[in-house]
Amino acid sequence: MRGIGGNVGKIALKKTMPIVHKLGAVSRERDNLVDELDVVKKSQGDLHQKFNCFVDKQGEQRDVAPPTIPLFKSSHSLSPDLVNLGKRCDLCDWKKWVIARGEVHAVDPNTHVHGAEMGDGNFSVVLMEIIALQSELRKEDGYHDTLGEVGVGGFVVWPKLFLSIYP
Known part of the structure; x- marks a missing residue:
């Protein structure tokens, strides 16, 4: 009740429920995106290792820096x-x-x-x-x-x- 204030009734609490559900959905979506990003980073690291092994087999003894992938930039922010x-x-x-x-x-x-x-x-x-x-x-x-x-x-x-x- 501290954030809502005094004299809070059933109706005021019921009106906040859709907002709570929306915030929950947005946070679950954010968590899913973070998990997907972790998977992409791991697969990028695996590809980097395979590429270095391939370069070593070709006779070159230098380490190749991992490729840089540009971040996706949208013209519209997520709403x-x-x-x-x-x-x-x-x-x-x-x-x-x-x-x-x-x-x-x-x-x-x-x-x-x-x-x-x-x-x-x-x-x-x-x-x-x-x-x-x-x-x-x-x-x-x-x-x-x-x-x-x-x-x-x-x-x-x-x-x-x-x-x-x-x-």
Whole structure:
């Protein structure tokens, strides 16, 4: 309770559970990547030994330095939002009322949806059920004004703060 503060109720604790699960998934993924890196380093050392044996057999008596492998550099940093891809979600309005249901399709802010980038803090969602047909889109797409016009199976860009993502 020290980190959360006083007057903590059941609801506040239940709301922190998805965050705890996401952190656990990210830490397991990090541990898996560290294990894979250890395997790659070991295999690189084995290859270095085999190469030195081959050079010795060829009559050269010098030791060859291990090859340097450039580190992988991505243009995008790994995002914690990646764990949300493919998950079911509720689209909420500003009153936090559920107005539609869908599935998270894209989380990268540089993804283009309807000819424009999604931008920071937005997810692309495939609509699976629309409860309030006349609800306005949170980010205009230039083609539609309401969720009903987009229709089931269509894509919308929705702020992640107004998404309730299922674990």
